Amino acid sequence: MHVQAEELPMVRKTNKGTKIKPDKATIAFNVIGYTLLTAISIVCLIPFWLIVAGSFTDEMEIIAEGFKLFPNTISFEAYKSVFATPEQIYRAYGVTIGVTVAGSVLGLLLTSMAGYVLSRKDFIYRNSLSFFIYFTTLFSGGLIPWYIMMTKYLGLKDSYWALILPPLVSAWNIILMRNFMKSIPDSVIESAKIDGAGDFLIYRKIILPLSTPGLATIGLFLALGYWNDWFNANVFITSDHKYPLQFLLYKILSSAAVLRTQTGAYLAANVVPPTETLKMAVAVVATGPIILLYPFVQKYFVKGLTIGAVKG
Amino acid sequence: MSEKRSFLKELNKNRTLFLMIAPTLLFFIIFSYIPMIGVYYAFTNFDFEGGLFGSEFVGFKNFEFLYKSGILWNLTKNTVLYNLAFLIIGNIMQIISAIFLAQLASKWFKKTAQSLMFLPYFLSWVLVGAFVFNMFSDLGVVNTLLKQIGLQPYDFYLNAAPWKYIIVFFNVWKGIGYGTIIYLAAIMGISDELYEAAKIDGANIFQQIRSITLPLLKPTFILLILFSLGGILKGQFDLFYQIIGNNGLLYDATDIIDTYVFRSLTVNFDIGMGTAAGLYQSFFGFVLIMTVNYIIKKTREEYALF
Numbered sequence: 001m002h003v004q005a006e007e008l009p010m011v012r013k014t015n016k017g018t019k020i021k022p023d024k025a026t027i028a029f030n031v032i033g034y035t036l037l038t039a040i041s042i043v044c045l046i047p048f049w050l051i052v053a054g055s056f057t058d059e060m061e062i063i064a065e066g067f068k069l070f071p072n073t074i075s076f077e078a079y080k081s082v083f084a085t086p087e088q089i090y091r092a093y094g095v096t097i098g099v100t101v102a103g104s105v106l107g108l109l110l111t112s113m114a115g116y117v118l119s120r121k122d123f124i125y126r127n128s129l130s131f132f133i134y135f136t137t138l139f140s141g142g143l144i145p146w147y148i149m150m151t152k153y154l155g156l157k158d159s160y161w162a163l164i165l166p167p168l169v170s171a172w173n174i175i176l177m178r179n180f181m182k183s184i185p186d187s188v189i190e191s192a193k194i195d196g197a198g199d200f201l202i203y204r205k206i207i208l209p210l211s212t213p214g215l216a217t218i219g220l221f222l223a224l225g226y227w228n229d230w231f232n233a234n235v236f237i238t239s240d241h242k243y244p245l246q247f248l249l250y251k252i253l254s255s256a257a258v259l260r261t262q263t264g265a266y267l268a269a270n271v272v273p274p275t276e277t278l279k280m281a282v283a284v285v286a287t288g289p290i291i292l293l294y295p296f297v298q299k300y301f302v303k304g305l306t307i308g309a310v311k312g
Numbered sequence: 313m314s315e316k317r318s319f320l321k322e323l324n325k326n327r328t329l330f331l332m333i334a335p336t337l338l339f340f341i342i343f344s345y346i347p348m349i350g351v352y353y354a355f356t357n358f359d360f361e362g363g364l365f366g367s368e369f370v371g372f373k374n375f376e377f378l379y380k381s382g383i384l385w386n387l388t389k390n391t392v393l394y395n396l397a398f399l400i401i402g403n404i405m406q407i408i409s410a411i412f413l414a415q416l417a418s419k420w421f422k423k424t425a426q427s428l429m430f431l432p433y434f435l436s437w438v439l440v441g442a443f444v445f446n447m448f449s450d451l452g453v454v455n456t457l458l459k460q461i462g463l464q465p466y467d468f469y470l471n472a473a474p475w476k477y478i479i480v481f482f483n484v485w486k487g488i489g490y491g492t493i494i495y496l497a498a499i500m501g502i503s504d505e506l507y508e509a510a511k512i513d514g515a516n517i518f519q520q521i522r523s524i525t526l527p528l529l530k531p532t533f534i535l536l537i538l539f540s541l542g543g544i545l546k547g548q549f550d551l552f553y554q555i556i557g558n559n560g561l562l563y564d565a566t567d568i569i570d571t572y573v574f575r576s577l578t579v580n581f582d583i584g585m586g587t588a589a590g591l592y593q594s595f596f597g598f599v600l601i602m603t604v605n606y607i608i609k610k611t612r613e614e615y616a617l618f
Contacts, residue, residue, distance in 0.1 A: 025516030033412035034421065040409060041428040044485065047443035048431075050453055054446050066456035067446050114336040117329045124322060129333065131618065136344035139598045142590025143573050144583055145350020146343065154342075169339050199328035228436035231550065235578065250438045253445060254557065276451060283442040290434050298427060305490065306497040 051287075054280035055079070062276045078281035088240075088248065089285060095160075096245040100226040103164045107222045108215060110169050115177025116203050121186060130178070137171045147235060162236035163244060167225050173218050176304070180214030181207060217304035220297050227290065249286045253279050354591045358583035367584075374588035383572070387589065388545070391568040394476075395544045398483045399537060405484055406491030407533065411525055413492065414499040415517065426496075430489030440482055441554035448478065472565040475556065479566065483551055498532045499525060535615055538608060542601035545569060545593045569593045 022030075050067065055078050057071035082089060114133070118126045140146070156162040184207060192202050208215070233247035243251065323330055354374055356367035378384040409429065413422055447453050448468040455465040468474060502525065510520045547568035556566045558579070569589055576586025601617075609616040 023516055025518055029517045030416065033416050034418075037409065037412055037416070037421075037425045037429075040405075040488065041425045044428050044432055044488070047440075047447070047485075050446045051439075051442055062451055066451040066459070067453045068456050069453065110336050110339070113332040117333040120329065123326060123329055129337070132337070133340055134618065136340050138601055139348070140344060140594055141347035141350045142587060142594055143570075144577050144587045144590055145347035145353060147577060148350060148353075148583075149343070149347050166343070169336055171340075174336065199326070200332065203332070224434060228434075228438075230436065230438050246436045246438045249436075250441065250554075253438070253442055279442065280446065283439055287435060287439055291431075294431065294434060295427070298430060301430070301433075302493055305493050 051280050051283050055277055055284050057277055057280075059275070059277050067276075075277070078277035081278055082281050082285060089245075089282070091241055092243050092245040092248040095163075095242060096227060099160065099163045099244060100223050103168060103226045104219055104222045106164070107168045107173075108219050111173045111177050111218060111222075112208065112211065112215060113203065114169070114174045115181050116207050118174070118178045119181035119184075120189070120199075130175070133171045133174055150236065157236055158238045158242065159236070160242065163226075163229065163232050166232050167222070167229065173221065177211075177214060177218060180211055184210050213300075213303065217300050220300050221304060224290075245286050249282055252282050351587060351591045351594075353583055354588035356584050358587075370584070374584045375592070378585065378588060378592070384589070384592065386564070387567060387569045387572050390566070391547050391570075392544055394479065394483075394547065394568065395540070397480045398487075398548075399540050401480060402484045402487050402491060403533060403536065405488055406495050407529060409488065409492040410495035410499055411521055413496055414525075415521075426489070426492070429492055432486045432488070433490050435486075437550035437554040440486065440551070441557075444478065444482070444555050448474075469559060470561060472562045475562055475566050479551065479555055482555065483548060486551075494536075495529065495532065498529055502528050531612075531615075535608075538604050539601075539617070542597060542604055544600065545597045547571070549574065 050069070053069065053071055054062075054067050056074050056076070057067070058073050058075040059077060061068075061072060117123055118130050118133075120126065150162060150166075151157045156165070188206060188210075189202055192206055197205070228246055229244065230246040230250050233242075233244050234250070237243060237247065352365075353367070355369060355371055357370050357373075358367045375384075413426060416422055445452070449455075450465070450467065450469075452468075454468075458465055506524050507520055510524060515523065547570040549568075549570040552566060552568055552571050553574065556562050556571075558575075569592075573586045573590045573593075576582045576589065580586075605617050
């Protein structure tokens with residue numbers, strides 16, 4: 001992995017100046033390439049289309065014929081049902097947003113401070129402490145001792161902290177941050193020191209503003225991890241008002257929890273309550289923000305992936 | 313003594329720096345290093361009253377049971393084979409995609425394809441579970457299609473056979489964009505002059521790829537594979553759990569170490585056994601990484617991890 005942190009040029013220069021007719025091989029290559037990549041792109045989209053199509057299908061049609069690529073009739077019943085009693089969804093949204101913001105901000109603070117300390121060449125313990133942090137990726141006690149630590153010794157069962165703490169700092173992010181900050185010239189730090197600035201002031205006033213791309217990348221990776229996390233809720237959270245969004249979706253999918261809807265009203269009107277389609281609608285509602293933000297944040301993730309060599 | 317004094321001096325001189333890294337170090341001590349002591353559970357018959365050192369010490373009994381019952385062999389086999397399939401199929405798909413992405417002329421097409429391929433990476437595994445439900449349940453799209461062409465519907469939840477392919481498919485599907493970007497970056501690092509020279513020599517595009525792109529991608533590919541080997545016993549827990557869940561009928565073909573450890577904790581409450589399986593996983597993973605790193609250090613010093 002020895003790639004420079006540059007904008008990926010999306011296009012290799014082709015000889016546009018010379019008007020040579022493309023040879024057979026190039027034509028064949030292009031046909032294969034466009035076909036294959038189109039196919040892969042469609043395969044990446046299809047599951048998504050299925051969920052959206054499923055959420056707009058009439059419940060009766062599903063029961064009679066099953067899910068389809070193209071429903072016969074469009075029905076908004078599932079969404080009506082979700083938003084008739086939206087408290088649970090809103091509540092889970094609130095939990096997820098709260099945990100994501102708190103975790104990302106706190107995680108970014110700790111990660112950037114640690115990265116800064118480890119990037120300082122005059123800090124003589126930087127290598128041993130880097131290894132101390134890196135070693136955690138090589139060996140671990142496993143899930144169960146960690147779980148017992150969280151619940152028995154820290155008492156974090158059913159606490160929001162159980163959602164915030166586990167993904168807070170990762171060795172990988174710290175090393176990435178350190179490499180970002182290493183590229184800031186020493187002379188900047190030196191001259192600030194001569195002017196009498198303390199270590200923390202240098203970090204806050206000089207290093208942080210210069211590391212914005214790195215902070216954005218790691219912040220987004222952290223936020224994505226928090227947003228999509230369901231595992232910690234699965235093992236630690238017991239009261240349903242503390243469910244984050246993804247875990248609520250999981251519960252609804254596995255039918256362990258039924259979204260509290262006005263099922264009674266359906267029964268009175270002799271209409272089939274949307275259960276299958278409701279699962280799909282909740283999936284759409286839970287994933288919407290990611291899809292909407294995706295075009296804007298994608299480039300930061302690409303940057304983060306193509307950052308140079310990672311060394312312990 | 314003098315060493316101690318110099319440490320204190322250093323601590324005093326760089327108090328601010330130490331303070332800034334302290335929370336992070338504390339985090340790793342609490343969540344990584346102290347739980348390492350907890351591997352002691354693997355050698356006990358855990359009881360909830362006794363806690364860490366109050367449980368009965370049984371030596372290697374848990375490991376012996378896992379080994380003799382055949383559980384360990386089945387878990388290891390599944391974990392390793394799935395990971396190999398993920399690695400090989402995933403990397404081949406990523407390399408092919410990256411090569412085409414790098415060479416096609418239409419800028420708009422490339423941007424769109426790359427965006428669409430990267431999208432699955434951002435979706436949660438729970439949503440993947442929703443896809444699987446939509447496609448493979450009794451009322452799923454696959455059965456709808458089967459019925460439409462006049463075939464019998466197929467009960468996926470009673471048959472273990474197809475799940476292997478479904479699991480591998482979704483793993484490759486979720487990671488394809490990520491890996492393609494990494495290989496694309498490596499391809500972009502190849503000098504244009506090489507291609508120009510090959511063109512002058514009359515090499516067509518397939519020959520250029522065979523003699524320039526592929527050989528130059530080899531080091532990236534080998535490194536990615538080697539370092540993935542270190543994690544060959546670590547499974548994608550989310551993937552398996554979201555797709556298979558607690559369907560015992562499918563365990564033979566789909567149970568990996570991570571799902572077994574998770575069940576030991578949440579279903580069977582067998583702390584000793586679960587910790588033993590986890591320690592086996594950690595220990596051999598550690599040995600593997602050390603070995604791989606040693607080999608790389610001997611052959612290509614600059615790529616070694618540490």
